[in-house]
Amino acid sequence: MREIVVISGKGGTGKTTISAAFAYLAENKVICDLDVDAPDLHILLEPAIRERHDFISGHKAVIQQDVCVQCGQCANLCAFAAVQVKEGRHVVDELRCEGCGVCVALCPQKAIVFPDSHCGQWYVSDSRFGLMVHAQLFPGEENSGRLVSLLKTEARQRARAVGLGTILCDGSPGVGCPVISSLSGAGLAVGVVEPTPSGRHDFMRIADLCRHFRVPLAVIINKEDLNPAEAEAIAGLCAEQGHTLLGRLPFDPVVTTAMVCRKALTEFDNVVGNSLKDMWSALQALYPGK
Ligand code: SF4
Ligand code: SF4
DSSP states (O other), X not given: XXXXXXXXSSSSSSHHHHHHHHHHHOOSEEEEEOOOSSOOHXXXXXXXXXXXXXXXXXXXXXXOTTTOOOOOXXXXXXXXXXXXXXXXXXXXXXXXXXXXXXXXXXXXXXXXXXXXXXXXXXXXXXXXXXXXXXXXXXXXXXXXXXXXXXXXXXXXXXXXXXXXXXXXXXXXXXXXXXXXXXXXXXXXXXXXXXXXXXXXXXXXXXXXXXXXXTOOEEEEETTGXXXXXXXXXXXXXXXXXXXXXXXXXXXXXXXXHHHHTTOOGGGXXXXXXXXXXXXXXXXXXXXXXX
């Protein structure tokens, strides 16, 4: 099974635009949107939801007021200041509760229950470009790394069940827990990088992460003409550190036009889309499907 994950050191670099462009070109694949905090690949791929599942992960403390004697022990013990006093009653702010369970274990009255936490939903869909696995974490919910891991497991199972050989993922932005989960089991990461000092810094962070997890990294420099000197610096770092420079894309308003029309850049004839087709071909040579 071939697993390709498109990542970036932060949001807004063009990661999803490039993922959609590759999703149009890839054959025999499952598409996976791993940006579970703020998914947007569905806007371009228009998935028809076939299955809808709840994502249950972790717990939240809830104080039973009929048992609580308002001693304040839980408020003193909670390291996250999640227990507050409102109108003379101790209550848990569910947005602050980290589900550590300390208050549950140490309440002298056993007044705190600890139900499962419903953190979001995940879906299996038929999209314009094929089978898609995606999700939406509820606002303020944690455990995005676990949800990413669940999506990848589901994508692998679905791919195996119907004989699809490639999983193409729009990874999570940043370098935190969900990105680490995104990279788990991947055979190739495609890093989308902007030519700015912060983009170069982000590139170095994702390169470190890929090196640590032994995932080869291929780089696309997006909007390279906005800062040719930085683009050169990033290209130099790729050469120095042994990462493949998959290609460079110019700044082009066609990207916005494609988005407004809800089209992938590779669906119609344009300079950026045609460059992405060349990059997809280069990627096939780098990491061939079976
Ligand atoms: S420790 Fe238990 S009894 Fe005391 S305030 Fe908290 S919930 Fe109520
Ligand atoms: S479960 Fe942990 S974080 Fe949540 S209220 Fe209790 S002590 Fe605080």
